[in-house]
Amino acid sequence: MRGDIRFLRRGRPVRLTAASPTLTLLDYLRLQERATGTKEGCAEGDCGACTVVLRRLRGERVVYEPVNACILLAGQADGAEVITVEDLADGDTLHPVQQALVDRHGSQCGFCTPGFVMALFALYHAPAPRALDRARVNDWLAGNLCRCTGYRPIVEAALASCAGAPSDRFAAQEEESRHALQRLAGNDDLFVGTPERFFAAPTSLAALGQLCAEHPDATLVAGATDVGLWITKGLRDLPRIIWLGRVRGLDVIDDGRDAVGFGACVTLVAATPHLAAIDPDLGELMRRFAGTQIRTTGTVGGNIANGSPIGDLPPALIALGATVALQHGETPRSLPLESFFLAYRKQDRREGEFVRMVRVPKLAANERFRCFKITKRFDEDISAVMGAFKLRLDGRRIVGARLAYGGMAEIPKRARAAERQLIEVSLDRPESFAGTLAALAEDFTPISDQRASARYRLDVARAILRRALTEIAGAPTSTTRIVGRREAVHDGAG
Ligand SMILES: Cc1cc2nc3c(=O)[nH]c(=O)nc-3n(C[C@H](O)[C@H](O)[C@H](O)COP(=O)(O)OP(=O)(O)OC[C@H]3O[C@@H](n4cnc5c(N)ncnc54)[C@H](O)[C@@H]3O)c2cc1C
Ligand code: FES
Ligand code: FES
Known part of the structure; x- marks a missing residue:
């Protein structure tokens, strides 16, 4: 059992041993580290001013994920390298996306610009296919708001700087970063705090089942794109948090002949191509689901477990005939998705029970x-x-x-x-x-x-x-x- 949250900053490990379970990454950066380049605009995942990039390992791949630091818990950065707007320039030499913004007059107000820079930095490192056109840039930037009408030069800067293969110093250091991230990750369960106030991140289904049984009133967190707002806008104190993001198996996609199984923690970004392959309307639905930052952290399981009457996936998956698999301790059960929703924000889910996966049938020929x-x-x-x-x-x-x-x-x-x-x-x-x-x-x-x-x-x-x-x-x-x-x-x- 590990008693600290660990992430990398500028190549060095940061260890948080006494952090509040609901400390957001933005508050860590701005209030503790005094890295104030990252801004707070809306504090609810809408405006993108707080965008930072998490460089992390997804399987063997090093990925650069743009996230909203305002609603991301600091603990969710565990195992990643946190990259902020202060980190991009190399001495006096601006990063290519920064230089492109300067060249095209895309740097406007000081609130939105750091967020745009970081969103573009993530686009600069986005995996192939790299066909980059205006439509893709517009989609990518949907989670960054600018109210001064200045999108055109920003989009131009993206087109100019993000189309080729990445060749910045982050790309040059990628192998070094891979090793550092591998050393950081570890396989041990994480528990920071006391039984009364904690941030826990189990790594196995068995450990998750046990934690949920011991603390049935704990708040389960997947991407925190809903839960984060309970903290920043609802000002709720959530003393016990169990983060599902490190549980092995919950991020698995099982794409079979007749159905696709999505582990509860599969992100919306990862689910999108599989859903789009079932039907193009689902691809379009996902394209319009929030913005890139929310889709990067938000999960399929969270969208269902949340029980919102206006969530996007539940109606689509109910129409397709999806089933949801739940687990309580070691006991699994599954039910048709439509039966999971009982009343307003009341789901057929016992205390301590969690959503394990969702199975979505593919369409038959007729x-x-x-x-x-x-x-x-x-x-x-x-x-x-x-x-x-x-x-x-x-x-x-x-x-x-x-x-x-x-x-x-x-x-x-x-x-x-x-x-x-x-x-x-x-x-x-x-x-x-x-x-x-x-x-x-x-x-x-x-x-x-x-x-x-x-x-x-x-x-x-x-x-x-x-x-x-x-x-x-x-x-x-x-x-x-x-x-x-x-x-x-x-x-x-x-
Ligand atoms: C700016 C913004 C835009 C958004 N746009 C959209 C949109 O277009 N369409 C839409 O549908 N939603 C939207 N949302 C809502 C949200 O992003 C989605 O509901 C998302 O899928 C939630 O996933 P999550 O992993 O972040 O859930 P979390 O916030 O981590 O959790 C949500 C709820 O589910 C519970 N939970 C999570 N995982 C499990 C599990 N495995 N088992 C049991 N309980 C679990 C949590 O305890 C909590 O009650 C938006 C949110 C924001 C902030
Ligand atoms: S401050 Fe607006 S998205 Fe985070
Ligand atoms: S850049 Fe901030 S409002 Fe346009």
């Missing part, structure tokens, strides 16, 4: 899928309504339907009445879709809140279902999914 995320802002926004639909077809006849929504009820939920109305409906008779659209009013009585009115929600729920049915019936629509090439590829795969 199945079609669509999903739509409706938000006020295109990028980095939470859904007002999210709808995901899977149909099973016998020729042109609908023989099975799973329609799931977020934002329409206190939990992510299937529209059972609307589903019933679809069975035996022919795709060639669009007039018969009316029954299923009307039935949505039986399934849902949405609320009005700051994101949308109840009436808007019901209208939009109908509109996206109508759109899905129209597209699946074969009539092209304009934007998200055009029947044609993708559909042909999909059919061919079956």
Whole structure:
């Protein structure tokens, strides 16, 4: 058992032995180390001003992960090298991304610029494929906000500096860094504090099960992109934290012929290609899930366990027929994902039980899928309504339907009445879709809140279902999914 959190700063190990379990990485940097180049803008993962890069080992690979230090716990940096904006320049020589920002007048206010620099530094080191165009840069920077209208020179700087293979001194020192990270990592369980106040990071499922049994009231943390806000915005004291990020096996993806299994701690970034391979709409959904920094740390398991009625993955995975595997001590069980959500923020999960994995079936040759995320802002926004639909077809006849929504009820939920109305409906008779659209009013009585009115929600729920049915019936629509090439590829795969 190890009693200190360890990470590297400028090549040297930092050891935290008496840190508060909820100390954020940003507070460590700014208040303890006095490295104040990293800024606090929103303190809730939205603006990117606090972006730092964690250089760490993922398997054999050295990766550079941009994260929001404001909501990342210092303990989550364990085993990594923390790189901040102060570290990039080599004496008087700016880093290539810094120089490109200067050359193109992309350095604007002092709040956002350090975050942009660090996001670009991570892009500079992002793994191949390195096809870098404006669209990819825009996606990459969705988690960095600038309110002074200055994106154009920043994007130009990214295009100019991040397109080639990395050749900075970080790349030159990578082997040295790999060895230092290997020495740092270790396989021992981590426990900092006392039984009353601690930050723990077990490394095995057995140790996690035991810790959860001993401290059933402890807060489980995966990426902390939800939990971090309880601390910075809710000002909650979370005295006992169990971080899942070091548990072996929880980050495994088992991509089989008929289904993909995602360990609970698989990050949203890692899950994306596997989800996109199931259906392009899922790839698009993930592209619009928060911003790069949140997707880098946030996890599949956290999005489900969190139980939010407006989380993006639950409706999509319910429509696909996913199951969730839980574990309590050494006892496993699994259940259909839709049965996991019981009431507002109440899940079918006992104290001390944790989500181990989620199994997502792939589409059969006669199945079609669509999903739509409706938000006020295109990028980095939470859904007002999210709808995901899977149909099973016998020729042109609908023989099975799973329609799931977020934002329409206190939990992510299937529209059972609307589903019933679809069975035996022919795709060639669009007039018969009316029954299923009307039935949505039986399934849902949405609320009005700051994101949308109840009436808007019901209208939009109908509109996206109508759109899905129209597209699946074969009539092209304009934007998200055009029947044609993708559909042909999909059919061919079956
Ligand atoms: C700026 C911003 C933008 C966001 N945008 C989106 C968005 O577009 N779409 C969306 O759906 N969400 C969004 N979120 C919410 C959040 O990023 C996701 O819900 C994310 O998937 C949470 O994963 P995590 O690993 O960070 O969870 P954590 O914060 O670590 O945990 C979330 C909850 O799940 C519990 N938990 C975590 N793992 C387990 C486990 N294995 N077993 C049992 N309990 C567990 C925790 O105790 C906690 O209650 C956003 C958040 C922020 C800050
Ligand atoms: S301070 Fe805004 S994302 Fe961290
Ligand atoms: S760079 Fe800070 S508001 Fe634009």
